[in-house]
Amino acid sequence: MMHMDEAEADPQSRPERTARRVPDRDSTPVGPTRGDASVDSALRRNGWGFADSGFYANAEGVAGFNGGRYPLGGSTFPELLAWMEGALGTRLDQRERHEFAYPPRVPPPLTDPSLIADLKTILAEEQLCTDSLVRLRHGHGHALEEIYAINYVQLSRVPDLVVYPSTEQAVVELVAVARRHNACLVPYGGGTNVSKSLACPPAERRLIVSVDMSRLNKILWIDPVNRTASIQAGAVGCAIQDELKRHGFTLGHEPDSSEFSTLGGWIATLASGMKRSRYGNIEDLVLDMRVATSLGAVSRQSAGPRESAGIDVRQCMFGSEGTLGIITGAVVRLFPTPTIQRHDSIVFPTFEDGFAFLYAMRDEASPPASMRLLDNAQFQLGLALRPVASGLLHRLRRIRNSAIARLHHIDPEQGVLCTLLYEGTRQEVALQRKSVRKASRRFRGLHAGAANGRRGYELTYTIAYLRDFALTFHIVADSFETSVSWSRALAMCTEVKARIRAEFERLALPGRPLVACRITQIYGTGVCVYFYLAFHHATLADPVAVFSHLESCARAEVIRCGGSISHHHGIGKIRAEFLPSVLSPAAVEFASRVKQAVDPDNVFGIDNQRVAVPQAPETLG
């Protein structure tokens, strides 16, 4: 037994005696403040990421990665272009690059002096911006169609005005002004969506105001006893993590877009982070939120750890994609910074083996923070991104006939890679490793070390730059994701790949499509699967239309195979057409009525999740 004085010696052990919030008065801005020229210029305007980072190909046809931000920065990848050529069944000609023709023509802004006058009662002059390229950037996300359009074609409609509120109250007032002037508001977080959820409705005749949330980027308080923090919606993922870490905490939410995406965007899209197994999805992390709606400021006095408080507005905001209001801030749960963080990787002879390994891991009370299973094509891409040719692929090829390879049945054209991240206390990590060792053995797993695991997670951030690079080689590419039960997952992966290939063939398209997948999340009841699709379009007049058609076929196949419409990307405009195939008419009507009821003037007119009313037979005839 510990004596009284021992217990007393540890003040943190008595929550009531240590209740305090830090910082008590001053709040901490985290992350870049956009609308500030020096910060804005750090971001690439016409593609993914930071302006100083990205892939390039030199005169000798060797690809490399620029800049010093990422571990891959400054490296060249001797195998990359050759691997892409093999995977796509084409020649990538350095002399016929499809260089970006950015900037495109930007439609001139609508103006409304009386609206501007009223906005100036809330915002300073410098918080309003009508610059063409700024407006353009606020009118799209990172869907293939959008990046293609801004670099090779144009957008037919973009916001007319971008505003940078710096207080939550200003956002509430903005909504009232917009309503009064019949303007349309579109919240803008990190602009990283891939659902066309920032795409302005072409037919919108009202003035569209993009509400850039980047100045609402403060951590208002951290409560170390209850492990909660109040954070403004415009705060960016990595910046939140850095700041919380200084206080000994983590939010544990790390989507692949963490460098740019924001808390508000995560809520609006129902985001999922790679460490969900340990920390939960965004809906598990958000205890409360504040939202500026057409009805006023939605908020509450204080949020309990969990409440049964009737029909819960907050639940409607998850996944609302800017259609119901502007999320201005949230109270989130925190976790202590893990004592230990270790990477790991395992090679399995087949995707099925790796999948069975994940299935065996679904029960762990303290699972690894992340497990990802890459299919063979993804695995090979990762290997092709090695700075030198002597990587694992090479080694695997060399050991093909060795005793180890035979024992493990690893064929380089079949093998798959599982990357893992252990996180937690010393004891938890020890348990995580033990259960992984045990389960991987059952399915012929070959441990491939911590370095390969770490590399896999580091690649996450750099690989996001690859699509824009590929575009300049006449390659169109994008990813899409879904969730599906365990029992239907493998068949779905196979069928979706087959469906894309069959359609590709039916259309007699050139070369072959690269179709890859990875499993990025596991649940007790199923998994999240990412698909990647790329093809070389050199001879096509409208490659994006073809791509969209293939993606649509793939999504229909996903749904036919029991997959969901989306695991965490959301609906936006890309997937709205599929809502009626997964939801009953009443469910579609329900959501639509909620929208109309709480935003009767359609102030939040970004038009996501809009299901086209089917035409009556006579009109069709």
Place this chain on the structure above:
Amino acid sequence: MMHMDEAEADPQSRPERTARRVPDRDSTPVGPTRGDASVDSALRRNGWGFADSGFYANAEGVAGFNGGRYPLGGSTFPELLAWMEGALGTRLDQRERHEFAYPPRVPPPLTDPSLIADLKTILAEEQLCTDSLVRLRHGHGHALEEIYAINYVQLSRVPDLVVYPSTEQAVVELVAVARRHNACLVPYGGGTNVSKSLACPPAERRLIVSVDMSRLNKILWIDPVNRTASIQAGAVGCAIQDELKRHGFTLGHEPDSSEFSTLGGWIATLASGMKRSRYGNIEDLVLDMRVATSLGAVSRQSAGPRESAGIDVRQCMFGSEGTLGIITGAVVRLFPTPTIQRHDSIVFPTFEDGFAFLYAMRDEASPPASMRLLDNAQFQLGLALRPVASGLLHRLRRIRNSAIARLHHIDPEQGVLCTLLYEGTRQEVALQRKSVRKASRRFRGLHAGAANGRRGYELTYTIAYLRDFALTFHIVADSFETSVSWSRALAMCTEVKARIRAEFERLALPGRPLVACRITQIYGTGVCVYFYLAFHHATLADPVAVFSHLESCARAEVIRCGGSISHHHGIGKIRAEFLPSVLSPAAVEFASRVKQAVDPDNVFGIDNQRVAVPQAPETLG
């Protein structure tokens, strides 16, 4: 490494090869089917529980418990009445019992022959019931006010008709018929709510149809690979558990009302079960649901493990308390039946010590399935419910001056009890015990053994009968709950108790109030606290009004101290008045508009969560 044949030998290890659902074709009804006389008669109509179980007091003034359903059945409790007298500062006179005067007068039913005719196109004659006592039972839950009213006074409004649909489709059709005939529908699950959420609006002029869901009690399928089951909304908790256990699974959801409450009711009230720490709350367990709404059947093709599918109707149904539609079924997550289940108990010198112990346990990756901390009054009540006087209280009193007591500082008037339930694999339970041992030592915990722990959980079900018994001694009693952050919890417990005592004194009420509390759930960010209030009202004309006033004072104090409006009981009619003090006006308006938009004719007119529109100042003046 396990060789291929070893992996093959375990078919469950490959989900794709074992995909099957059991039962494949036939579905299993679980639990009692109401509307069947033999089953109906097993339930007590005018109070809690089964008709054959309950407390009584014999001629010698010794209390006992009837029936063979519970471990306490057939026992007498020599200390109970004396303890109650001490706690309430009164004499409980056997000769002046306040016997129940049930049944009360039941208002005659409204009739509508055309509605009935249309209902008969959906339902058989025997699925419609206008029996007075059946209608009465469907017009209330178990709030003190309601049980008092049916036994001593009367209800001014009850349903006019009770229907027993037996298919989900019939419920959907019922809604259409009700809408056409301008009738009001009220879903009825187990009738166990304590929020007056079944109380009919006195001013309702339309015909009120209670939709008794008891025949929708089938498990439609169990999917052992993905660990999901599709269950109809009327299935009762314990029956679900029994049936799932036969298949090697558990839902893990065990609210104190498990014997009677239903899956649909859990969703409608946002229920929480005692084993939440291991299995989650109802919102964590439900993957999908089917709802009969005014707009038609809300459903989806298949539910992913997790989805981002836009504004999610399902989220609106959690906590909707019958106001948006009738939940007809749900797909839920399952867990393997735990290998081990062990009880435990720890006595702490003070509530603060026990609380600090819980706080220390909040981080465990595999926590005990349940931990409950009873304050001294609750602890004493448990001891008073010992069949013999030689229980722990007696022992504690005897050892007051012993070396052990001095070492542990256990004073019988200060000590508190924590009951625990370990559940999981052998390894998990070993870890749970280890962490409990370590943490309890830090806060002077004295292990009181598995038997006392088991008894605590067994008492849960029997203690629910105590309130009705106490009523016959002129004692009014009820419980209410909240959730609150760790740092504010202890102060809230103290302040709420003080507030009640002060108000009791201010009103110069007789005797003294028994005010007790227990912590029933812990979260990373805070706890769920139950309060219990009882007093002897012999001389009061309207004891229920006084009780309601005291409970209102207590709720206001809860909110002032940072507590939530409710952790899991919900709003109903009892707590609606507090919504404006926790929610911003826009949040209140938001919920109200959602209701109006999706149920424009107010078919689901049970009027829960209705916030009275504040009168304008001039009307008040």
